[in-house]
Amino acid sequence: MSDAATATAIPGQKPVPHFGSASYGKIGMWIFLITDGLGFAGLLIALAVLRAGATQWPPNPEADRLGIPFTAVMTFVLICSSVTMVLALAAAQDGNRKQLLAWLGATVAGGLFFLCGQVFEYRHLMHEGMTLAADHFAGTFFVITSYHGLHVLTGVIYLAVMLALSVRRPLGPAHINLLEIAGLFWHFVDLVWILVFTFVYLIPNPATGGVR
Amino acid sequence: MSGAHDRKRYLTIFGVLVLFTLLEIGVVYTGLARGLIVSALVALACAKAAAVALYFMHLKFETRVLRVTVGVPMVLPPLYAVVLMLEAAWHAALR
Numbered sequence: 374m375s376d377a378a379t380a381t382a383i384p385g386q387k388p389v390p391h392f393g394s395a396s397y398g399k400i401g402m403w404i405f406l407i408t409d410g411l412g413f414a415g416l417l418i419a420l421a422v423l424r425a426g427a428t429q430w431p432p433n434p435e436a437d438r439l440g441i442p443f444t445a446v447m448t449f450v451l452i453c454s455s456v457t458m459v460l461a462l463a464a465a466q467d468g469n470r471k472q473l474l475a476w477l478g479a480t481v482a483g484g485l486f487f488l489c490g491q492v493f494e495y496r497h498l499m500h501e502g503m504t505l506a507a508d509h510f511a512g513t514f515f516v517i518t519s520y521h522g523l524h525v526l527t528g529v530i531y532l533a534v535m536l537a538l539s540v541r542r543p544l545g546p547a548h549i550n551l552l553e554i555a556g557l558f559w560h561f562v563d564l565v566w567i568l569v570f571t572f573v574y575l576i577p578n579p580a581t582g583g584v585r
Numbered sequence: 586m587s588g589a590h591d592r593k594r595y596l597t598i599f600g601v602l603v604l605f606t607l608l609e610i611g612v613v614y615t616g617l618a619r620g621l622i623v624s625a626l627v628a629l630a631c632a633k634a635a636a637v638a639l640y641f642m643h644l645k646f647e648t649r650v651l652r653v654t655v656g657v658p659m660v661l662p663p664l665y666a667v668v669l670m671l672e673a674a675w676h677a678a679l680r
Contacts, residue, residue, distance in 0.1 A: 414662030426673035
């Protein structure tokens, strides 16, 4: 977003020193996202430590096999939904309600598609014997990806509420600010998946290649 | 018009994200040395994450104080991970 856009002040809000035009809500969301990011970091570090200490990863190569192509499609959809989110914000800044509703609706749909894909993947993996308590690979996989999945679900609900509010509310600085804050959360969900996709799915195991 | 300029930037970043994702998947299927694969994957993932944070989350347009507020805590986990991984690998080697 260009500098002009971030300079939108929220009526009745005094600028916070050193934070420029960032509203209270935006600063609050950023601080929340930092703590949430540290939570994800803890889970990814646990994965890294279990892996570094294992003589073979995954412990059970036959059952513990993840589908890279399928997950790549899900990753692409989540990246697309990040783009539709910023396009929705740009439309709101231009005062274009129709475009705002279209892009925001596409963002919610992208999130729903991702969640459905994750349910499909879980059913498939469990059918192949990879269950939560099977081994460290399966345990860390399900904990990390379901924790992220709950964030996607939260984001879908959050954006659906913003979509409903955007139908009638005036597209002034206050509403644009709310949209931007919701966008921060959604982009964070995408950002975390970028890291999860790499560390959980892509970094292969020397023994089996870990790739299907 | 600032909106049009922003959209162009967003679509450029989108292209970068898709390209880097394809590169990541390509790297995994190459026969390169494991260390090279892991280094390439980590670098590409961090670049993608930075692109989302700077341009989609507009961190690039915020004040330095907000950028430092966000950036500093995010440096600590990787350092911590490296220390713990080295220690875990050392224990594994002792076995």
